[in-house]
Amino acid sequence: MSNPFHKICTLRTYIFVFLPICLKSLLLSGQPKTTNSESLNIGSISPKLAVQDWYYGAPITNIEKGRFYVVEFWSTWCSPCLKSFLPFNRIARKFKTKATFLSINVLEKKNYPKERAKQIIDSLKRTMKLDFSVGFEEEKKISEGWFGKIWDASVPLVVLIDSTQQISWIGDIENLKEHLTKVLNGEWDKEVAAKKRIEQQSIIKQDYETRDAVMPFFRNGYASDYFGNPDSVLSILEELERINPSAANGSNFVYHKFVALIKNDLILAEKYAENVLKINDDYYVDRYTSIINGLKYITRHQDVSPQLYSIGAKLLYEHGGSISKNLLIACNWFWLAGNKTESVKCLRKAKKVVKKAKNNGFGSFF
Incomplete structure (x- = not known):
């Protein structure tokens, strides 16, 4: 069911008037809540095995x-x-x-x-x-x-x-x-780990709100293009981060900002990807996946810079190297990045992975 508000508001009104109010309300509601006695977290006594x-x-x-x-x-x-x-x-x-x-x-x-x-x-x-x-x-x-x-x-x-x-x-x-x-x-340290996990839960909840906030700028969901101007998405993300800086740590936030930057400025996209990937912090939920999926999506519609192809290829090779499909994509990206040596090396590894899967006899299970 369509939102009737969208029919009476201009895009500018949505971004600069209505959206900040909604986002503030949403993000405040996403703050960490006290877990009830029935929940399980790090430090909880394990349930019985049934x-x-x-x-x-x-x-x-x-x-x-x-x-x-x-x-x-x-x-x-x-x-x-x-x-x-x-x-x-x-x-x-x-x-x-x-x-x-x-x-x-x-x-x-x-x-x-x-x-x-x-x-x-x-x-x-x-x-x-x-x-x-x-x-x-x-x-x-x-x-x-x-x-x-x-x-x-x-x-x-x-x-x-x-x-x-x-x-x-x-x-x-x-x-x-x-x-x-x-x-x-x-x-x-279980106490530190338990606290961090609760904070991660808050980030993930906020990230759902990020996803919902940018959805009006999609034609038919994640598989389609932004409505016209990626500046609109970047404005929303900027407002989200202003209200709650930890919102920038979510995987949806990273994905959408990365894709919008690619459409706007490839140099800024390169710098953003490099900075995100340098951060050694568990709060950046699935940051590798966000960058990889962003590149998979955008390269179906347009080419990117050799530097971005190189970033994506290295990530896929390192974090998806046990799956032949990922390796084949990495091979192509290495080639488009101008690194033919790594592309050939990647192809050899992909062949070994396929051969190993066949020899294991897992058939349709794997």
Whole structure:
């Protein structure tokens, strides 16, 4: 349903009169709120494991004191979940004497074929020795008892539990090894991590508001172009940042500012991307993904500078190098950046990734 306000307001009125009032109200409502006693965060006591069947490995019935646990949650319909098994198993193999690793199938439809999940695990077992146990949740108890209480949780999800039965870290497989090492070595401050996670939640909530604020300047959503002038989007983002500086840390903010700058001034876009990527701070949620997706989107409509192609190619090669499709895009961007040597190197790596996937025999699962 269209907003009737848009029909009576000019674009200038929307940006300079109505928008600042709305944004201030939205951003104030997005400030950190006290979590209730039922929520799960870093420092919370881990819930009980409600596993109906253990399909592989030793059954884990309780989270015991004195032991460390690494719990991965996955679903059959989740492609990233299936791709995470390989790195998860590598980490489990390296740390198996120091922690217990388990992978639990969750969030399936009521009548999903359990055989589907077993086929996936069987395909893994044919090619490698699994160093983690695999179980299936009991009557949605983990989906509700864990996911329903972790803010913005989605699969694949990894939860680290320390020797005091407390949750030490919540995140993804990409960052697991780094944080697991810190937890095991006693280098992890749960209080600081819990506070940072709450602040990150606030940033993500504000970022949803950023997305909603720029949507009037799209014809048909994310796949289409801005209405006429990217200056309008930059004005909105500037106002968002003025009201609440932390809004600039969100992934939607980074994405939209980057794309708008490309349309306005390639030099400014280059500088913005370089500055964002230099910041070593977890508050910049998915900044790599924001820059990569911005380039993927914009290069479908126009060419960019060799410097931007180079930035995107390096990011894809470093952060998406395990996926052949990303590597092929990186190869093309290296070539367009004038770096033929890196383009050929990238192509060779892509061929190895494709060959390895075929040899593993994962078929349609991977």
